[in-house]
Structures are given as structure tokens and as C-alpha cells.
Amino acid sequence: MPKVTQSYRNARRRQIMDAAIICFSREGFHRATMQDVVKQSKLSPGAIYNYFKSKEEIIEAIAAERHDRERVVLTLARNEGAVAPVLRQIRDTFFGELRNPKERLRRRVSIQLWAEAQRNPRILRLVRAGVDAPRKLLAAILSDAQRRGEISRKINPDATARFLIAAFHGLVLQFEWDNRVEMKPQVELLEAFLASISSSS
Numbered sequence: 001m002p003k004v005t006q007s008y009r010n011a012r013r014r015q016i017m018d019a020a021i022i023c024f025s026r027e028g029f030h031r032a033t034m035q036d037v038v039k040q041s042k043l044s045p046g047a048i049y050n051y052f053k054s055k056e057e058i059i060e061a062i063a064a065e066r067h068d069r070e071r072v073v074l075t076l077a078r079n080e081g082a083v084a085p086v087l088r089q090i091r092d093t094f095f096g097e098l099r100n101p102k103e104r105l106r107r108r109v110s111i112q113l114w115a116e117a118q119r120n121p122r123i124l125r126l127v128r129a130g131v132d133a134p135r136k137l138l139a140a141i142l143s144d145a146q147r148r149g150e151i152s153r154k155i156n157p158d159a160t161a162r163f164l165i166a167a168f169h170g171l172v173l174q175f176e177w178d179n180r181v182e183m184k185p186q187v188e189l190l191e192a193f194l195a196s197i198s199s200s201s
Helices: 006-027 034-041 045-051 055-078 083-097 101-116 121-147 157-177 183-197
Strands: none
Touching (some): 006 034, 055 083, 055 101, 055 121, 101 121, 101 157
């Protein structure tokens, strides 16, 4: 029997997760079934269950992947130095992703999880992790900038980080509800806000 390589396993896992994202975004987390994922992925039920035992396990993997990607972006940005280009890099990365149709599907699933977190403690832990980790990294970036005298000492780094994340999440909702929302004015507004706190006062 031929040995299954790690690259093969990774490809199958990716295939299942991509299929699940489509199903969850189309039908909703509650209504979508594992059979829907089987059909969408074009794999056998046994193949699916070799990787994931439930919808919850799939959604946890999807969330973990996104959290890892966001952590890498913020960690690399923190090592860049001056805060103004760092914050613009973070802004462009996160806002730029919203133009990607696949990322829009992932964010649609995220919106469903935000609602599900109100009743499901397991999902709540996922959602909170998705806020807490980037919030701490972003707050650290702002604190570093304060120590270098690049932004105002009057701002609270943690509160500012939470505010910026909340603004991004709010725009995710706005884009989902209304496809007429334009990206450029939102980016310009964020630029004005970042300029307003870039002071050594």
C-alpha cells in the first residue's frame, strides 16, 4: 500500500476546509451538514471523518488557520520599526483581503460564528481568541511606538487596539450587508485617525 505523504494529507485537509467554508457561508453553520461538506468536497464520508469528526472541528481548524495568519502579519509588522508604515501595512493587508472573494466567504463564516458565540461556549472561546491575540499584538505595537515618541502618550494602547479591531469587524458586517459600501473612503478615514494619534505629545 503506497505511503500517504504529508503534502497529500495537507491537500485533502485544505480541500475539506474550503468545501466547508462554501457550505457554511451558503447554508449557515447550523443548517449545513457534514453530508453537505462531503458533497461539496467530492470526497467520501470516510475521507472527511479521517480528518474531522464534526462541523465544530472543521470550524475550529478554519478559525485557527485565520488566527495563525493574522498573528504572522502582526508579528512581522511589529518588527518593521516606525509605527506609521507598520499601521499602514496592517491596514492594507486586512482591508485588501476583503477584496478577495475567498476571504469574503471566510468572513461570512466569521459573522455566523459571532452570533453562534452567544449560545455556544466552544465557539465563544474561538471568537475571543480571534480578538484577544491580535489585540495584544496591536497594543504592543502601539506601546512600542509610545516609548519611541512616535504616537501620543495620551492614548491607551489596548483601548486603541480594541477600537481598531472593532472598526474592522464593523466594516466586515457593512460589506456583507451592503455591496455598495466603498473601500476607499473607509481607508481614508482610518488614515486620518492614524495621523491624529501620531504625535509625541
